[in-house]
Amino acid sequence: MNQFQENRLSMFYVVQRTMDENNAIWVGTAAIVAAKTAFDGKIKSLEDVLEIQLRDIRGHAKDKVNAEEAMIELTLDVAGKVMSYAVASNNEALAEAMNISPSELRRYRDSVVAQRCQGVHDAATAELASLVGYDVDAAKLTALQALIDGYLAQNTAPRVALTGRKNATAEMALLVEDTLELLHRRMDPLMQGYAITEPVFFRLYTDARIVVDLRGGSEPEPPPPTP
Known part of the structure; x- marks a missing residue:
């Protein structure tokens, strides 16, 4: 896992925790529940691949x-x-x-x-x-x-x-890209409505979406991939 990927995985975890802690606000919206379930699945897949990458061969x-x-x-x-x-x-x-x-x-x-x-x-x-x-x-x-x-x-x-680790490295890049796309194209649009109805929750979510460079500072989020 490189620095770019590590920074985004950290952001994914913050978003996941923010959603979990405010579950009562969005759990009644089926589209958000489905997107959150898919998001959790992506994180689990990332963790599985990371375990392979970090395995001492x-x-x-x-x-x-x-x-x-x-x-x-x-x-x-x-x-x-x-x-x-x-x-x-x-x-x-x-x-x-x-x-x-x-x-x-x-x-x-x-x-x-x-x-x-x-x-x-x-x-x-x-x-x-x-x-x-x-x-x-x-x-x-x-x-x-x-x-x-x-x-x-x-x-x-x-x-x-070694082959497994090489494959995991390639899969990690794809999973990070897929998870970012899920946030950009599914989660973020669904959250926008809470800017008016649940402004505190919306601010927590948008703050969670900021990618922090773990070496210090923050970095801009790249634009969503072209569909």
Whole structure:
């Protein structure tokens, strides 16, 4: 939310509070009730979008790191045991495939490290019947597969969160514009009649409609959008 939008959201809240505190004056007018309901809905939508904008996406990156570390640790455990079995069985091809170091896995890019771990899982699965004495069983391989799948899910989470924030920023601009138009073209004209019948309420409303720059001072309200 930029300063322009923040100033107007603050104005929206003041208008909302002014209307709520003087509900008895206008509640009998159906057109105002409908406009106020729509106005409240716009504010709720703005709050929902703002929550997305302010959401701390750093947690997604931390979750991704944690998921990767857990996957790597179990992969190294399985790979080491399968390598030991392969050496004892004179299966040099399998032994070489399982000869993985922690630094090797950690230097791979996101999708590659998952593929490498998946390869260890699949190789161990193929030799599962022979790994009973090496503390590698179906449960351990199921756990490794779950960690690989979990990492792949976490791998996309930061990008999804960034996309959500970008979309929220665009939606925020549209919602602020729509809410301003609702005030200009529906609420303000309906309030004009109270200048004579309820002058105190009308003054409160017009004062509430002033956009105050939260950094100090006030700023003129732009003209309503061209329909």
